[in-house]
Amino acid sequence: MKKTNKQSRARTPRVLKESKFSPLSIEIIKKLKKSGFQGYLVGGCIRDLLSGITPKDFDISTNATPEEVRKIFKSSRIIGKRFRLVHVFSRNELIEVSTFRANISRDENNSEVLKDSAGKILRDNVWGTLEEDCIRRDFSVNALYFDPLQNILYDFHNGLEHIQKKVLVSIGDPQLRFEEDPVRSLRAIRFSSKLNFKISNDVKEAIYKKGHLLGNISNARMFDEFCKIFLTKQALENFKKLNSFGVLKYLINTREYNEHTFDLKFQHAALINTDNRLKASKSVTPGFLIAALLWPKLMDASKEKGNLNLRKFFRSMDGTIREQQVLTAVPRKFHSYIKDIWSLQLKLETRLGHQPYKILNHPRFRAAYDFLLLREEAAKDKQGIGDWWTQFQKINRPGKIELLKRLKESRSGPVEKKFGFLEELS
Numbered sequence: 001m002k003k004t005n006k007q008s009r010a011r012t013p014r015v016l017k018e019s020k021f022s023p024l025s026i027e028i029i030k031k032l033k034k035s036g037f038q039g040y041l042v043g044g045c046i047r048d049l050l051s052g053i054t055p056k057d058f059d060i061s062t063n064a065t066p067e068e069v070r071k072i073f074k075s076s077r078i079i080g081k082r083f084r085l086v087h088v089f090s091r092n093e094l095i096e097v098s099t100f101r102a103n104i105s106r107d108e109n110n111s112e113v114l115k116d117s118a119g120k121i122l123r124d125n126v127w128g129t130l131e132e133d134c135i136r137r138d139f140s141v142n143a144l145y146f147d148p149l150q151n152i153l154y155d156f157h158n159g160l161e162h163i164q165k166k167v168l169v170s171i172g173d174p175q176l177r178f179e180e181d182p183v184r185s186l187r188a189i190r191f192s193s194k195l196n197f198k199i200s201n202d203v204k205e206a207i208y209k210k211g212h213l214l215g216n217i218s219n220a221r222m223f224d225e226f227c228k229i230f231l232t233k234q235a236l237e238n239f240k241k242l243n244s245f246g247v248l249k250y251l252i253n254t255r256e257y258n259e260h261t262f263d264l265k266f267q268h269a270a271l272i273n274t275d276n277r278l279k280a281s282k283s284v285t286p287g288f289l290i291a292a293l294l295w296p297k298l299m300d301a302s303k304e305k306g307n308l309n310l311r312k313f314f315r316s317m318d319g320t321i322r323e324q325q326v327l328t329a330v331p332r333k334f335h336s337y338i339k340d341i342w343s344l345q346l347k348l349e350t351r352l353g354h355q356p357y358k359i360l361n362h363p364r365f366r367a368a369y370d371f372l373l374l375r376e377e378a379a380k381d382k383q384g385i386g387d388w389w390t391q392f393q394k395i396n397r398p399g400k401i402e403l404l405k406r407l408k409e410s411r412s413g414p415v416e417k418k419f420g421f422l423e424e425l426s
Contacts (some may be wrong), residue, residue: 008131012146012153013160015049021148024093025058028073029149035072037064038130040145040154042098047141050163051195060097061145065127069097102128103135131156138177138184139191140169166197174206182213186225186251189241193234207245214250223328226251227286233278235289236271252293253324255300263296266378273374287334288367291341292374294320298342310346317342337364344368345375349385351407356392356400369393 025041032039039062045055062069066078069086076088076097085098128136130145137143140157147153153160162169168191170177178184185207192199199207214222229238229251242248243256257264270292277284301316302308317339324330330338340362347359348368359365373386392403 008154008156009152012151013050016046016146016148016151016153021045022058022093022095024088024090025060025095026148028060028088028095028097029147031072032060032062032064032069033149035064035068037062037068040130040147042145043137043142046144046146046153047159047163047195050144050160051141053195058095060095061100061130061133062097063100063127063129065099069099100128100130100133101136102126103132130154135171137171138181138187140171141191141195141197143171166195167200168192168195168197168203169200170203170206174203175210178206178210179213182210182217183221183225185211185214185245185247186229186242189238189245189247190229190232190234193237193241194232204245207247211245211247211250214247217250219325219327219329222251223286223330226328230271230274230289231278231284231286233275235274236268239267239271251327253320253327254293254297257296262379263299266295266375267293269374269378273370285334285337286330287337288341288371290324290330290334291338292371294324294338295342295375297323313346314343337367340364341368341371345372348372348389351388351404356404360393 021041025045029039029041039060041058042061043059045058048055064072066084066086069088070076070078073086073088075090076086078084078086083098083101085096088095088097134143134145134154134156137157140159140162142159143155143157144159145154157171158169168188170188174184188199188203188207191197229235229242239248242251248254254267257267270289274284274289298313298316298320299308301320302310302313304312321330321335321338341364344359344362344364345368347355362368369386369389372389375381376386388403388407392400395403
């Protein structure tokens with residue numbers, strides 16, 4: 001390996017000296033060095049610590065090849081084809097170890113670098129040096145390498161300065177970098193929200209010009225990006241940024257809605273709910289959020305002459321999910337979950353006969369109930385169906401009987417009128 005330019009060494013901020021890193025990550029670096037290799041904590045964990053955020057993942061970069069890393073660590077496995085790397089794991093933790101990659105130019109031919117006609121890298125397993133590897137990183141704030149044993153921070157692209165200035169800067173020409181990997185445009189949006197950083201003008205321009213290349217990314221990878229963008233406490237902010245850059249359509253099968261429509265208000269309410277649950281350390285599932293974001297699409301497909309058609313409503317469920325599946329590979333386990341939430345909206349309103357007792361025992365009741373409350377919130381509905389269900393859950397059996405009796409007495413007119421609430425909130 002080439003000697004590291006001393007000018008690339010940044011003064012190690014005190015936060016890195018005092019912070020406690022993952023014990024497994026330190027142990028991995030010790031073993032790599034003992035075996036004659038280099039090892040550095042890299043990327044997000046260093047960036048987050050310097051930005052005042054507690055890191056969750058501790059990635060390591062080394063000059064050892066995946067096969068060499070695999071020989072050193074028994075509890076490990078080589079993964080990936082596009083970018084081969086190693087997962088080293090213990091009982092409670094998994095550390096990703098990547099090998100330094102070479103800086104291969106766009107015109108250079110190499111059997112281990114494969115690009116498509118648009119310039120997207122399909123496979124890249126050409127190993128290089130630390131200096132070369134940092135050039136392959138997407139943004140300067142992600143190109144920080146820290147040696148926790150010698151307490152040295154390596155900064156080749158002014159990443160520390162950009163963190164201090166709170167700006168997201170691309171390494172190299174972002175137009176070319178986003179061609180190599182279009183998902184970098186989504187990462188730019190996600191990092192800017194997470195870190196509260198501004199996006200540099202040239203990166204903004206690249207998102208506008210190269211965003212259409214997201215249409216070439218596999219739906220499996222796009223589902224991963226969907227979860228990273230919308231299940232990380234900045235769902236609403238990311239939604240608005242994605243929309244403003246014109247790339248929301250590559251993640252969600254939705255159309256543009258007027259700012260004051262129920263559809264957009266409901267989507268925003270669902271995103272805010274997701275953010276609040278994460279901030280309160282409550283569980284979230286992508287299935288619930290997908291159900292909410294696709295609800296306007298389902299209602300559009302279910303209407304006939306401006307009114308809700310119940311047959312079309314049920315028939316359109318699978319089609320709505322299939323259309324989303326083209327964009328993001330929604331795992332099959334969420335399909336029935338999503339459809340249950342949608343279909344329960346009808347039953348939550350009608351509350352016919354002894355049906356409410358059965359609904360309370362339905363495994364998706366709580367999710368459907370929360371969904372109903374969000375619809376009421378977005379529509380500013382005053383009919384109180386959400387309040388009725390809140391009360392019905394809490395009271396005893398005699399109280400439930402009395403509630404149902406009063407509900408029956410209050411109803412009049414044909415059955416189809418009982419769906420007016422659903423139409424109003426659609």
